[in-house]
């Protein structure tokens with residue numbers, strides 16, 4: 324693979340990164356103990372790491388508060404009147420909160436939560452659009468030691484209900500409506516439907532995002548408007564000093580079964596890792612204006628919209644709307660307007676904006692940019708090149724960062740904040756500092772260069788999940804798939820220069836526009852429909868979204884495969900799970916191709932969905948032989 328020709332002097336040896344990495348692996352306690360000084364502790368730890376595989380506890384005995392570190396410590400320093408949060412609304416309105424203003428709002432809302440009876444360790448669900456109150460809510464929770472669980476506002480009532488019930492949240496914070504491409508979408512009514520069957524919920528707090536929300540239905544003694552509660556709140560709430568291993572938040576993500584996994588992150592280890600990777604990836608300086616376009620409903624929104632930037636006292640930007648609304652230059656307009664210096668987005672957004680053409684970019688002065696980032700999916704070289712040349716003006720390195728909800732922060736990424744290094748379009752470069760990553764076979768043997776295998780990590784790191792909420796057994800599976808390692812369940816290769824290339828999931832989890840969706844979850848929803856007896860969902864390549872779900876269903880006796888029923892089934896998935904899980908195609912079939920032992924031959928379905936021969940398809944191996952698969956493919960195709 325070709326090297327991107329960054330200017331000559333940028334071809335520096337990787338010595339600095341290598342030596343930090345070496346120190347971290349040779350003496351992790353010393354290294355990570357040193358690194359933990361990037362945050363303020365109320366009480367120092369007794370032990371840096373307690374490693375009782377597969378459970379890691381970082382900075383045991385230490386006490387700290389995340390909110391204090393992200394807010395209070397900056398108002399005590401030089402950043403008091405610096406912009407902490409710049410909000411850009413969908414309709415062009417914007418609002419800037421300085422660190423001091425953020426401090427005031429967060430304190431008041433922390434007081435509101437206390438008044439609603441929320442105590443340390445209680446769970447609070449946040450179901451909100453990208454508005455300042457969403458960030459304020461997260462920080463207010465961590466201020467009082469409450470555990471937030473943010474649920475993406477694009478998720479359905481059922482998905483929200485499941486997450487509230489699994490976490491037993493006491494309070495739900497939402498808004499009356501949200502804006503999306505000029506449309507008003509009611510969130511409050513979705514919450515109403517969700518909480519009907521949620522006995523743990525005592526209160527619903529509602530932010531007025533719409534101007535005419537007087538007509539929204541409020542339930543007596545349960546629902547309160549944000550502004551009303553804030554007017555009666557105290558100005559100061561002492562930050563709760565919590566143990567380093569106290570859970571800071573739960574974030575649900577998809578796995579291979581129908582039930583989402585509640586990833587639990589710590590306080591101390593998480594904050595240290597968020598802060599250090601923020602620094603190492605972007606080399607943040609005090610003048611930076613950082614814009615990560617992720618929604619707070621995902622881990623990227625937690626670590627690199629809220630906690631990482633604010634911990635470092637960096638100005639962070641949040642945007643409410645879609646990348647191409649009201650016009651395809653919305654992103655470039657925001658970069659120009661706020662003088663963004665570091666821009667971090669997903670390949671799916673780049674591919675979409677690239678299609679609109681470079682003229683939209685040329686209309687704006689985006690020369691403030693110094694670094695570009697991407698995350699969430701493999702980046703195709705064509706999109707990389709456009710991003711690098713047109714957006715970055717061939718000056719800004721493109722940092723492709725690989726990580727997961729579970730990893731808390733970047734895992735495989737170019738740490739250009741430590742040292743600039745030659746990049747290769749499509750490669751996520753090297754294991755991050757302190758990450759002992761490897762590409763292995765099922766028995767944990769390292770594979771030689773250019774051989775495809777599973778990407779694993781051999782050691783714990785501070786940002787690693789602590790466990791899965793209510794499901795310790797399932798957590799153990801991360802460390803048992805490939806003995807003695809944390810298995811990412813992604814396939815990857817390492818080239819002869821040691822650069823890592825991510826090839827995609829090794830399990831039945833899809834990546835739709837950077838969002839992780841378990842095929843089993845969609846199958847679950849389909850078979851819950853009265854007309855469906857069996858369902859199988861596989862991914863199909865998509866030019867913009869990377870992948871989209873394709874469903875194969877077998878109907879029950881007495882149902883005819885009418886167009887109406889097919890679109891009804893697609894709508895059923897959309898209504899139950901939310902728009903991102905909606906199948907792009909749904910086939911009704913008489914039976915699903917299966918091996919002799921009854922396992923669905925996914926390779927056959929993938930081949931049919933993608934119009935390829937089954938031999939071309941990279942997926943976990945079905946049990947059947949290639950000949951058996953080819954035969955099933957021909958037979959199945961003929962019946963469609």
Ligand code: WT7
Pocket residue numbers: 576621622623697698699700701702723724725726727728729751811812813825827828834837838839
């Ligand atoms: C999965 C994790 C944490 C980032 C947002 C997604 C895929 C993530 C990359 C990348 C290729 C990537 C992997 C991973 N992925 N980043 N730079 N290149 N693939 O978090 O929802 O937990 O999904 O996203 O398949 O396992 P997530």
